[in-house]
């Protein structure tokens with residue numbers, strides 16, 4: 001369904017289009033949100049309108065907006081590897097469609113790119129001037145290369161058509177309301193630990209990740225969109241853990257006596273991942289405010305509630321990446 005533009009309200013307020021929403025896996029959903037952002041309006045005059053538009057970004061869309069937060073793309077490896085062709089279409093055709101829309105209505109557009117564009121990095125920590133080390137034909141390529149070409153499209157539209165672009169390179173982010181079958185390490189470890197099941201590490205557990213809490217990311221995206229800097233910016237928490245350390249940490253916070261088991265390493269899993277956030281500090285005045293411990297505590301409380309309602313949950317792993325016949 002596409003909202004006809006005449007049904008949207010007057011343009012004196014700010015129209016924001018986030019291209020993502022509650023969805024299930026590769027189900028395609030677009031949300032249009034409208035916010036009165038007049039600085040001089042009195043509090044009682046401030047209104048928020050929301051229009052939900054269910055739409056696949058690989059198809060063009062006509063709406064009148066001022067800002068586009070282009071988030072649509074499955075981000076968990078089991079999810080994006082389930083239908084790699086759709087994943088790359090979402091990052092390529094979807095981004096072209098959103099850029100075409102931004103050009104037509106003169107909207108500012110922000111792409112949620114990823115630390116995955118650095119691939120298996122040979123530079124540590126990763127700063128924005130590093131070009132990355134990505135396998136173009138591996139199981140992760142539909143996501144990594146999709147985001148790399150999406151970044152290229154953003155800067156091509158800027159150069160050629162003066163579209164105002166913003167690119168956030170997001171590092172691993174977590175928080176309450178993640179899907180229990182998301183399949184990424186934070187939700188998997190917590191769900192396993194709370195159920196006293198073994199925490200599953202793929203490989204020897206020496207690979208590192210750095211985890212940021214979701215509210216910090218939202219603050220960073222907002223600062224990037226509404227600031228002047230238009231180069232790519234890392235948004236992440238530099239607090240780095242090996243997967244072995246992280247499994248122990250989740251066990252400690254959940255007071256779990258689960259075992260930790262080691263399964264076969266997944267192909268092209270990056271060995272190290274830690275953002276250099278000097279640029280975000282300098283250009284946006286942004287840095288994470290929520291510690292990993294605080295964020296994990298809130299997320300553990302959330303998943304305990306989910307488990308209380310759902311009973312048993314078997315987390316998604318790499319084996320779920322293909323349809324089972």
Ligand SMILES: NC(=O)c1ccc[n+]([C@@H]2O[C@H](COP(=O)([O-])OP(=O)(O)OC[C@H]3O[C@@H](n4cnc5c(N)ncnc54)[C@H](O)[C@@H]3O)[C@@H](O)[C@H]2O)c1
Nearest residue numbers: 021023027028029056057071072073074075114170172173
């Ligand atoms: N969460 C992270 O750690 C992280 C890290 C790096 C980058 N990112 C990026 O941030 C964005 C959001 O990540 P997330 O973790 O919320 O992902 P997610 O997989 O949890 O959610 C993705 C959303 O995109 C929607 N979607 C997928 N394909 C679509 C299409 N063709 N049309 C419309 N909607 C579509 C899905 O329905 C879902 O609502 C993604 O672009 C992702 O690449 C996230």
